[in-house]
Amino acid sequence: MYPENENDLATAPVVAFFDVDNTLVRGASAYYIGRGAWRQGHVGLRDLMVFAWTQARFLAVGENQRHLAGVKERALQIVRGHRQADIVHLAEQIYDRDILPRLWPETVELAREHLARGHQVWLITATPQIIAQVIADRLGLSGALGTLVETDADGCFTGRLLEPALHGARKGLVAREMVERLGADLDECWAYSDSINDLPLLEAVGNRVVVNPDAELAATARSRGWDALTFARDSVRAAKRRVREHTRVHGRLPRVSAAARRASRGA
Numbered sequence: 001m002y003p004e005n006e007n008d009l010a011t012a013p014v015v016a017f018f019d020v021d022n023t024l025v026r027g028a029s030a031y032y033i034g035r036g037a038w039r040q041g042h043v044g045l046r047d048l049m050v051f052a053w054t055q056a057r058f059l060a061v062g063e064n065q066r067h068l069a070g071v072k073e074r075a076l077q078i079v080r081g082h083r084q085a086d087i088v089h090l091a092e093q094i095y096d097r098d099i100l101p102r103l104w105p106e107t108v109e110l111a112r113e114h115l116a117r118g119h120q121v122w123l124i125t126a127t128p129q130i131i132a133q134v135i136a137d138r139l140g141l142s143g144a145l146g147t148l149v150e151t152d153a154d155g156c157f158t159g160r161l162l163e164p165a166l167h168g169a170r171k172g173l174v175a176r177e178m179v180e181r182l183g184a185d186l187d188e189c190w191a192y193s194d195s196i197n198d199l200p201l202l203e204a205v206g207n208r209v210v211v212n213p214d215a216e217l218a219a220t221a222r223s224r225g226w227d228a229l230t231f232a233r234d235s236v237r238a239a240k241r242r243v244r245e246h247t248r249v250h251g252r253l254p255r256v257s258a259a260a261r262r263a264s265r266g267a
């Protein structure tokens with residue numbers, strides 16, 4: 001859910017944002033939504049094949065904005081005409097059968113390290129928010145920021161967006177707005193992602209970690225000296241250690257100069 005105001009969340013001033021697709025979950029969540037909807041008879045075989053093709057491409061070469069835009073549009077059509085409670089029930093089934101076995105345990109472990117340090121942990125994803133919230137709830141996270149879908153007077157989804165999909169530059173904007181609403185410091189917040197499309201999100205915060213990065217993001221991270229998480233035990237331990245060190249000095253990172261921050265962000 002989206003926070004109404006700062007009183008809706010714990011008072012901890014640090015927020016950690018986690019992308020979902022290929023950061024928290026192996027592959028594209030839209031594929032798992034499509035497969036679950038196909039099992040329930042909500043979509044046909046042709047749509048399922050489109051989801052499957054996009055999943056295979058995603059696993060092979062990483063996120064492609066044009067192709068994922070099309071498959072996410074199909075995912076939005078899945079919810080059209082259904083009530084929120086029905087979609088939550090479908091999302092719970094999809095989580096148990098399709099998403100839970102494909103969670104990256106290393107990323108989940110890192111998210112829980114943030115929680116243990118008193119940080120807020122929010123998923124941030126182009127997946128419909130009502131589905132992303134199920135994932136966050138099942139993992140015991142603070143919440144989910146996802147794409148908001150319109151409902152009609154009867155409480156049924158129309159399949160139309162209330163606002164642009166939560167993707168690319170919009171992720172950075174929404175993260176900034178949320179942190180500012182909480183009165184937190186962006187320089188002390190965290191972001192985790194695998195995709196170059198999330199560069200605006202990664203640049204928005206003071207602590208960014210690339211996870212299973214695509215080729216372009218890996219090159220960007222190397223050039224800017226950003227931390228990278230691989231799923232080797234040494235890498236995971238180092239990532240958790242950075243989170244612990246963040247809270248060691250009264251929960252705040254040492255201040256760095258504005259010039260250093262601009263250089264790190266590539267400004």
